[in-house]
Amino acid sequence: MIATELQDILFGTPVPIRGRVNLGVLSKTEVNVVVHGHEPVLSEMIVLAARDKELLELAKAKGAGGINIAGICCTANEILLRHGIPVAGNFLQQEMAITTGAVDVMVVDVQCVMASLREVCKCYHTELITTSPKARMENVRFIPFSEEAALTAAKEIVRVAVMNFPNRRKVEIPREQVDLIAGFSHEAITYMLGGRFRGSYRPLNENIINGRIKGVAGVVGCNNPKVKHDSAHVELVKELIANDILVVQTGCTAIACAKCGLLRPESAAQFAGPGLAEVCEAVGMPPVLHSGSCVDNSRILIALSEMVRMGNLGKDISDLPVAGAAPEWMSEKAVAIGQYFVASGVFTVFGVGLPVAGSAKFSRLLTEDYEQVFGGRWAVEPDPARMAALIIDHIRKKREKLGISKAKERVLYDMEMRRELAI
Ligand code: SF4
Structure with missing residues (x-):
């Protein structure tokens, strides 16, 4: 409860917002950065970094149409609720997202991150990045994330994704995606x-x-x-x-x-x-x-x-x-x-x-x-x-x-009955 309250103070209380969900939200023409895990501070900063002018220019220079952020698991829910950022999938779709061949970076923090991701990434061009000193993986790029240097680390992560875009091989993104309203x-x-x-x-x-x-x-x-x-x-x-x-x-x-x-x-x-x-x-x-x-x-x-x-x-x-x-x-x-x-x-x-x-x-x-x-x-x-x-x-x-299990009979009041009620 305390964490939720503090996050709402820092990033805003969610209100109803439109979004899209499923692997079809990954982009064939744009750099895809998939955020996965649980820490909203990281994903909030990645969303900011993806709007950075210099990085957008760099993406263009690398042949991409822009920078697309998508989420997996509860990091996805955090940025969906506050920014309407699309959700690529839930827990059991984290490996599937990589197998589209379209994920240029998957950045993870803590919890619900499958140990298999490193092996799956080896079969594709996807760069896996860990960010928490508590949850590093052997032979996986580590970009330490701290509140003090949050935006700098986020920009570095997005830059890795942009530089990796030209390394894509076969890309097969399922077409499925569905509209939704979240933020209640x-x-x-x-x-x-x-x-x-x-x-x-x-x-x-x-x-x-x-x-x-x-x-x-x-x-x-x-x-x-x-x-x-x-x-x-x-x-x-x-x-x-x-x-x-x-x-x-x-x-x-x-x-x-x-x-x-x-x-x-x-x-x-x-x-x-x-x-x-x-x-x-x-x-x-x-x-x-x-x-x-x-x-x-x-x-x-x-x-x-x-x-x-x-x-x-x-x-x-x-x-x-x-x-x-x-x-x-x-x-x-x-x-x-x-x-x-x-x-x-x-x-x-x-x-x-x-x-x-x-x-x-x-x-x-x-x-x-x-x-x-x-x-x-x-x-x-x-x-x-x-x-x-x-x-x-x-x-x-x-x-x-x-005592509310029986449906009450609906009474249509005529003027006489209304007058009596008013007395
Ligand atoms: S798998 Fe469970 S704990 Fe992990 S993000 Fe989904 S709901 Fe949360």
Whole structure:
């Protein structure tokens, strides 16, 4: 939460912004710099360096039409949300990006960087650059990145890419790319729902109470090589929105759903249930909201706190008709984030399996006993259809407990009734 707040102070709070996603965002005619990892300071500086006049001139001199930045993993999410920079792919696409033969530099910092990248790069002209002293690779170019000399290092990285452009061999870029809208920070959601003067979560709470929206699910996290790429994310999210559950996302799952077009406002009519579709169409938002990188999950928890504060949906996050899920989790930090959700009172389902399943006692603590302590608990369910059923059932039970499970009869007031109300 502190990291997200500080990044928003440094680089700006995200607001809804257009972007594009999938390998088709790589350019055949321009220098491609792919940023990969997690540190937004690095990617912000690379975006700046790519606009440098001198480097643009150099790119032209090398026969390129310009400098194209694209992202992989959560660095991609950071610069997508703040600058609309296109996303080449999520975790399981990092090697594929190199195999297009169009990536002139892949620059990495920390986390989720496959050790195989060095070997894959050897088969192509791609220059791999590491930047963090904590995560160097043997026989890979290292350009140390520090806050003090950030722009200088960023310019050096972009220069390496420009100089490498003429070394391209066979280039094969898939045509696939999809439009999306991202940038739904808690502040942006507040503004979107109530406008500048009435910004609040009241419209969301009211639509949950009247049943148009049944609840909210935070679907977050990674790709996992044990799961068919993106399949668990997409299947789960489609099922949830079809059941009128608004989905808020962070991390590689948002990239997965974006590739299927779920992050476009027009997807509401195609995929969402009638109630959710009605709200999305009225507000002009997609049924799946992209809130940031995988470390921005605090945005979802702030939104939940705001729903409690707004009233009529219980007194604690654990009273809300909400749930969390990480269908293809891979990184160990996903477990820490999952525990953050559970300890905040959210029912949280993980796919794949948890490495503690060998202990029946510990598993019982996580999946049952925690509920008495936190109001939230863990569940493990690798099958996305069954995971959706668990979440839908949990939200139904919470609605029953709040006394909002039955649709209220709609009353059309005539003038006489209105006068009585006014008295
Ligand atoms: S969501 Fe998971 S795989 Fe993707 S960048 Fe974050 S930690 Fe890595």
